Amino acid sequence: MIRAYTSQDKSKLIELLRQNTPEYFAASEEIDFVNYLHNDIEDYFVYEEDSKIIGCGGINYFPEEKSARISWDMIDPKSHGKGIGKKITQHRIHHINANPNIDFIIVRTTQLVYKFYEKMGFELQNIEKDFWAKDFDLYEMRMKNKNG
Template sequence: MLHLLPYHAATHEAAVLALFHSNVPRYFTAPEEADLLRYLRTGLPYFVAVETPDEAAEEDPTGTVVAAAGYALDDDQVDLTWDLVHAGRHGQGLGRLLTEFRLQEAARLFPHQPVQVETSQLTAGFYQKLGFRLLETQPDYWAPDLDLCRLQYEPLAATR
């Protein structure tokens, strides 16, 4: 069973770092760990997806953190932040689940704000399949052969 829970440093920091490390060097560079830790300490909304045995209690789901992601309000847009899915769990719908959850949160809390994500060319297509539009690409931004792709999702409320 999968539970989406708010991030708590004491409980989840090591697990989130393990998610990050499982994606280095393919999707992230090792020096980005310091940026992730700074972000986690900001208190901005961040969530972990915890997989538990089916019989685990809903009130206290203990299990394995398999994905994590957050969001932040930035001036006139919502930014999706630090999307992490354990490398061994890619392609199983966890990224979609977290992205759709955050889009719903953004629509509820900030109904007229566009949603942006900065990612690489390796995952830009994932967001495009969910309705994001590519705004900009900067070659070799994150590292050699790891480009910045800035994408935007326009909420339905903003198009009315």
């Protein structure tokens, strides 16, 4: 089940981030994620199975650029490869596609998972070495909003 994030989910999401550190996130990113949860959430979703959160991901909007950015995606490592990331990403893409004021969907990820987004239809736009932290490069990708 995919549902909207509530503040009661915060500690579970921080634990999910820790489970994906250091493989997919640098330890230094936890501070950024906590700040995001406190200050920068616009639309954020969690994926639950048997009342346990095993995935999450957000959307931030940039109306002046007519874009939306998929942000802070993570899946419980025990559930990697089961299609949960795909479901959460598709859910957000459909959510964004319903907004005719958005022309592009952006994702900023790393070299570790950019191929996943490529399979989802995103195209690589830019790479910046060691952007997030040492050995965590920025891979900026985008796709056209189907209704934009």
